[in-house]
Amino acid sequence: MRIIVDTLGADKGYEEIVKGTLQVMKTRDIEVLFVGNAENIKKLVEGSSVDPARIDYIQTDEYIMNNEDPVISIRRKKDASIVLGLNALKEGRGDGFISAGSTGALLAGGLLITKRIDNIDRAALTIVLPSPNGGTVLLDAGANMDTTPEYLRQFAAMGSIYASKVLKRENPRVALLNVGSEEGKGDKRTKESYDLLKASDLNFVGNVESRDLLSGNCDVIVCDGFAGNIALKAFEGVATVVMKSIKEGIMASPRTKLGGILVKPALSGLKKTFDYNEYGAAPLLGTRQPVFKAHGSSNSRALETGIEALVKFIENDVIQYITQDASSIGKANKAEG
Amino acid sequence: MRIIVDTLGADKGYEEIVKGTLQVMKTRDIEVLFVGNAENIKKLVEGSSVDPARIDYIQTDEYIMNNEDPVISIRRKKDASIVLGLNALKEGRGDGFISAGSTGALLAGGLLITKRIDNIDRAALTIVLPSPNGGTVLLDAGANMDTTPEYLRQFAAMGSIYASKVLKRENPRVALLNVGSEEGKGDKRTKESYDLLKASDLNFVGNVESRDLLSGNCDVIVCDGFAGNIALKAFEGVATVVMKSIKEGIMASPRTKLGGILVKPALSGLKKTFDYNEYGAAPLLGTRQPVFKAHGSSNSRALETGIEALVKFIENDVIQYITQDASSIGKANKAEG
Numbered sequence: 001m002r003i004i005v006d007t008l009g010a011d012k013g014y015e016e017i018v019k020g021t022l023q024v025m026k027t028r029d030i031e032v033l034f035v036g037n038a039e040n041i042k043k044l045v046e047g048s049s050v051d052p053a054r055i056d057y058i059q060t061d062e063y064i065m066n067n068e069d070p071v072i073s074i075r076r077k078k079d080a081s082i083v084l085g086l087n088a089l090k091e092g093r094g095d096g097f098i099s100a101g102s103t104g105a106l107l108a109g110g111l112l113i114t115k116r117i118d119n120i121d122r123a124a125l126t127i128v129l130p131s132p133n134g135g136t137v138l139l140d141a142g143a144n145m146d147t148t149p150e151y152l153r154q155f156a157a158m159g160s161i162y163a164s165k166v167l168k169r170e171n172p173r174v175a176l177l178n179v180g181s182e183e184g185k186g187d188k189r190t191k192e193s194y195d196l197l198k199a200s201d202l203n204f205v206g207n208v209e210s211r212d213l214l215s216g217n218c219d220v221i222v223c224d225g226f227a228g229n230i231a232l233k234a235f236e237g238v239a240t241v242v243m244k245s246i247k248e249g250i251m252a253s254p255r256t257k258l259g260g261i262l263v264k265p266a267l268s269g270l271k272k273t274f275d276y277n278e279y280g281a282a283p284l285l286g287t288r289q290p291v292f293k294a295h296g297s298s299n300s301r302a303l304e305t306g307i308e309a310l311v312k313f314i315e316n317d318v319i320q321y322i323t324q325d326a327s328s329i330g331k332a333n334k335a336e337g
Numbered sequence: 338m339r340i341i342v343d344t345l346g347a348d349k350g351y352e353e354i355v356k357g358t359l360q361v362m363k364t365r366d367i368e369v370l371f372v373g374n375a376e377n378i379k380k381l382v383e384g385s386s387v388d389p390a391r392i393d394y395i396q397t398d399e400y401i402m403n404n405e406d407p408v409i410s411i412r413r414k415k416d417a418s419i420v421l422g423l424n425a426l427k428e429g430r431g432d433g434f435i436s437a438g439s440t441g442a443l444l445a446g447g448l449l450i451t452k453r454i455d456n457i458d459r460a461a462l463t464i465v466l467p468s469p470n471g472g473t474v475l476l477d478a479g480a481n482m483d484t485t486p487e488y489l490r491q492f493a494a495m496g497s498i499y500a501s502k503v504l505k506r507e508n509p510r511v512a513l514l515n516v517g518s519e520e521g522k523g524d525k526r527t528k529e530s531y532d533l534l535k536a537s538d539l540n541f542v543g544n545v546e547s548r549d550l551l552s553g554n555c556d557v558i559v560c561d562g563f564a565g566n567i568a569l570k571a572f573e574g575v576a577t578v579v580m581k582s583i584k585e586g587i588m589a590s591p592r593t594k595l596g597g598i599l600v601k602p603a604l605s606g607l608k609k610t611f612d613y614n615e616y617g618a619a620p621l622l623g624t625r626q627p628v629f630k631a632h633g634s635s636n637s638r639a640l641e642t643g644i645e646a647l648v649k650f651i652e653n654d655v656i657q658y659i660t661q662d663a664s665s666i667g668k669a670n671k672a673e674g
Contacts, residue, residue, distance in 0.1 A: 067519060142516055145524035179479055179566040182404060187482035187563045210567045211574030226524045227567050229516040230547045234571035237548030242579050242607065249603020256603050262596025266586020270579065 001029075001314060003307055004094035007036030008063035008081040009101025011297045014040060017100060020303025022048045028311060030054075033094050035085040037061055058084050063101055066296075070104035074112050082106055086113040089289050096290035096310045098281055100298040107143045110284045110291040117323050119330025122147065123286030124155045125225070125293060126162060127232060128309075130273050131216035137163045137172075138213070138221045141282060142229035149193040152176075152222050156202055157329045158285040158322050159220035165316040166309075169219045171203045177223035177231065178207035189224060197222075210234070239274035280309030285322070290314055338366075338651060340644055341431035344373030345400035345418040346438025348634045351377060354437060357640025359385045365648060367391075370431050372422040374398055395421050400438055403633075407441035411449050419443055423450040426626050433627035433647045435618055437635040444480045447621045447628040454660050456667025459484065460623030461492045462562070462630060463499060464569060465646075467610050468553035474500045474509075475550070475558045478619060479566035486530040489513075489559050493539055494666045495622045495659050496557035502653040503646075506556045508540045514560035514568065515544035526561060534559070547571070576611035617646030622659070627651055 005021050007014040018041050021032055031054045034041050038057035045052055063081045064073040074083060082099055086109045089097045097114075099106050107125070116123055124140035137159045144151065156174045163172035176194055178186045183194060185207060197204040205218055210231045213221065223231070246267065250260035260267075281294040281302075290313050294306040322329075342358050344351040355378050358369055368391045371378050375394040382389055400418045401410040411420060419436055423446045426434045434451075436443050444462070453460055461477035474496045481488065493511045500509035513531055515523045520531060522544060534541040542555055547568045550558065560568070583604065587597035597604075618631040618639075627650050631643040659666075 145516075177567065179482075179563055179570075187561075190563075209574075210571040211577070213571060213574055214578050215574075224524075226516055226527075227564060230514065230564050231567050231571045233516075234547040234550060234568045235575050237546075237550055237552075238572050238575040238611075239579070240548070241551050242576070242611070245607050245610065246583075246603065249606060250600055252603060256600050259596045259599025259601075259603075263587055263593050263600055264596075266583065266589060266593050266596075269586060270582050273582065274575075274579070 001311065002031040002033060002094045003310060004033045004035065004085045004088050004097045005307070006081045006085045006097070006099035006101055007034055007041060008060070009065070009099065010294075011100075012299055015044065016298060016300045017303050018044045020298070020300035021307060022050050023300060023304045024307045024311075025050045025054065028308075030307075030311065031056070033058065033088060035060060035081045035088070058088060060084055064105035066102045066104070068102070068105070070102065070108035071112070073105055074108045080105070082109045083113065086110070086291070089291070090114060095314050096292065098292040098294055098303075098306055098310050100294035100296055100303070103142070103293055103296070106291065106293050107284065110287045114287040114289050114291055116286050117288055117319070117326050119326040120154060120158070120286045120322070121330070122151045122154065123284045124158065125282050126159065126285045127282050128167070128280070129213055129221075131214055133216040135167055136213070136216060136219060136221060137167070138223070138228060138232070139285060140223065140225040140228050141232055142225045143284065144225040147189070147224045149189060149196045152189075152193045152224065153196045153200055154329050155285070156197055156200070156204075156220060156222040157325065159222060160202055161321045161325065162283070162285060162318055163219040165318050165321055166312055167219065172219035173205045173217075174202045174220045174222060175205050175208035175218035177210060177221050177227055179209065181207050181209060183207070193222075243271060243274065281306030283310075283313055283318075288319065290319060338648065339368040339370060339431045340647060341370045341372065341422045341425050341434045342644070343418045343422045343434070343436035343438055344371055344378060345397070346402070346436070347631075348437075349636060352381065353635060353637045354640050355381045357635070357637035358644060359387050360637060360641045361644045361648075362387045362391065365645070367648060368393070370395065370425060372397060372418045372425070395425060397421055401442035403439045403441070405439070405442070407439065407445035408449070410442055411445045417442070419446045420450065423447070423628070426628070427451060432651050433629065435629040435631055435640075435643055435647055437631035437633055437640070440479070440630055440633070443628065443630050444621065447624045451624045451626050451628055453623050454625055454656070454663050456663040457495070457623045457659070458491060458667070459488045460621045461495065462619050463496065463622045464619050465504070465617070466550055466558075468551055470553040472504055473550070473553060473556060473558060474504065475560070475565060475569070476622060477560065477562040477565050478569055479562045480621065481562040484526070484561045486526060486533045489526075489530040489561065490533045490537055491666050492622070493534055493537070493541075493557060493559040494662065496559060497539055498658045498662065499620070499622060499655055500556040502655050502658055503649055504556065509556035510542045510554075511539045511557045511559060512542050512545035512555035514547060514558050514564055516546065518544050518546055520544070530559075580608060580611065618643030620646075620650055620655075625656065627656060
């Protein structure tokens, strides 16, 4: 298996990306195709115990920035790392692609270069949230605005396959993110989506409120990209404020400092639960080849968990299963729509 | 000043509602009109140091449940506590109304009985989020689904008045809840709302992401009720999981228990920050008289802070200021729409 790794455009620089990748290579029998400044990357490879023969390079120093228009940039910046990496994926020079660069550019590139699976109308950014039973799949995390109920039903079908194949859930429970748990709640889109999901052959268990995102009461949570992004970033924001507040509280006096040392085991578990670096990267479900988005602020640990997730995704043939079901997913959609 | 207090329909029962109210009466020179089972309430009043002459009653045992259709129930259940309370408010038997009962019924009652201020198209549930500078106003927290950009602009105008009069902010900074901070982000509604807010005479500072809800970077956050509810409940859910996880971690061993005692001051500050009982109740902004929603799971402390917020709202003539500006808020709206 060969993974294509975009080393450019990440907030914390290429070093964290390369270090995380090399870490995975110590335990996983994978090859890597790095996209970025080959000279810089080679220095880090030389300092590691990884056999340089397992690594190849695509040289570039260009990348797409967050404030650039994604679609225009993908079309015009032919030497941008995401463009080069996705083209290499398309040409079969690797089995999956991962980037911590511009989310918008990766989404646009996933659609324009990698392309969608036939009969799938939209690709969805798919996050695995922490939960007591080992994770809940949430999609769409922000790739699509103004989605239709039909798109949401397709997301639910793809999310079910992901939960089944990667998280090994039998008959995954699908829930709809909504403002109340009762049927009939929500805006026009969620009400119509509720009806579509209820009529589908998915294991639809009804609405879930965002206060229960981490409960593990369901295996797949489906939502419009706007709502999904709002929920996830609220989650991230609160977790950050809480961890900062605990840290400041503990540093406040000698007494609390001592207490902090004693409760450390309790708090480090919490830190791990709320650290997105522990959750790997997010696949763009619906593309013809594996495209993964790592958090923009990824450290080496995030890349490590991200590549692990990408490897599992490839090993479990997720795209093949979605492709097999795509005609019925699409058909059901057209019949309902 | 006389406050009408609905004692029915709260998750934790009438006792918490009555106790919290009596607590405020010890420090605030207010009268209270309780709606509920007068006999039960009187027992609690007798056991307190509050002068019974300051209290009156509307007897009823009926209330609207969360699973009942709000609009139908408001019209048909004439003896429901929310209906009786809001009618008493309308008849001038009190200066404001507060309830911890069905949110849907209170919203419906606020519109059908209390009615909207002329030229205001929708009333918005308005929350004050904790922030380093003493709170950020968020609206709509869930009263309206499928709002238009014009409604959002009106919410922003009302939220600004609230931030100015109650939180005493000069020229309140208004932000739009969105999936990214740059202009041009979001779904159709937020993009159009951005343009409307930019063209308005409000102090519009651009988009805010939900990860910055608690940052204090703005004074008013405006959003559709669906997104607002998703953000708030995610906030609540994460805070609950974090507090539970800390507690369990601390109870895990004698060592962590001792540490827990030492860090208690640090954690109790955190608990207070994330405890909705500390944030009072939420006004329904846009109604002709003050209507406040307390959290369904309110304890006596929540009622206490809620009534304090209601008293401040009345003292600061918020409704009068909105009414004064309503024709220009409405006019601006019609010109834009």
